[in-house]
Amino acid sequence: MDLPFIVDCLRRMLAGVPLTLQLAAISLLCGALLGLLIAFARLSGNRLVAAFGWIYVQVIRSTPLLVLLFLMYYGPGQFPAIRHSVLWPFLREPYYCALLALMINSSGYAAEIIRGGLLSVPHNEIEAARACGMSGVLLYRRIILPIAIRQALPAFSNEVIAMIKATSLVSLVTLMEITGIATDIASESYRPIPVFIAAGAIYLLINFVLTRIIRAIEHGLTPHLRPPPVNIILKESPYDHN
Structure with a gap:
């Protein structure tokens, strides 16, 4: 194994890390907000609204991300109405097409994660x-949502890891994130094995750091589940003496 070559690959691929993290962060945030609305729709007492939420989740979760990415990248340009609309400056850019596809894909999974958290309250x-007199928005803001987020966080950590890995597909629409740069290096050097080993190491490091951060957040949100420190010294009560 050519260690200097792998180190050079790592150095070059680190330039794609900001784009990978940016795509993942924005997609997860927007996907979670959209997923929250879909989760509320699924839990709605209105049967039509609940049916819409169910159909949305089933369609998005059943559609491969690669298919969704190609639909966002190649699809809008097929319609003259879109090409002459205010949306075209965004939809003609690979970055926004990829971001939209990742966000929609994430929202389908986030909706079910959030729904499970809401039902677990x-x-x-x-x-x-x-x-105590709470109702409506105050009830959700002070009681329901904090508990639901705490309950849903372990499952959402899996979605974070999956999204980091899913960003590798955007290289197919010309975005030069980690995998896009790795593909270019492999085509130049004809040495794909060390190149993609280096790329895998970067993804491994990113996901390791993110899982540690999520675990720290989960630890901070669940103080009631932790046993008391063993070094607590109980004060002797004067009434204990005979």
Whole structure:
């Protein structure tokens, strides 16, 4: 194994890390916001709204990301109405097409994760908040959403890792993130194995750091689940003496 060559590959591919992180972060944030709306739709008492949320989740989760990416990249240009609209300056750019595809894909999974978190909120917590006079937006902001986010965070960490890996597909629409740069290096050097080993090492490092961060956040949100420190010294009560 040519170690200097791998080090040079790592150096060159690090230039694609900001684009990878940017695509993943924006897609996850926008996907989570859209997924929250879809989750509310699925839990709606209106049967038409709930049916729309169910169909959206089924369609998005059943559509491969690569197909969705190609639809966003090649599809809008086929319609004259879109080419002459205010959306065309964005939809003709590979970056925004990739971002839109990643966001839509993420929203389908985020909707189910958030819905599971909302359903896991204990009913007695909601009843206690209502007994204190909370309702509507205040109830969601102070009680339901914080508990739902805490419950959904472990599952959402899997979506974060999946999104980091999914950004590798945007190289197929000419974006030069980590995999795009690795593909160029492999085609120049005819040495794909060390090149993609280096790319895999970068993805491994990114996901390792992100999982540590998410675990730290989860640790901070669940103090009630942690046992008390063993070094706590209980003060002796004067009433313990005979």
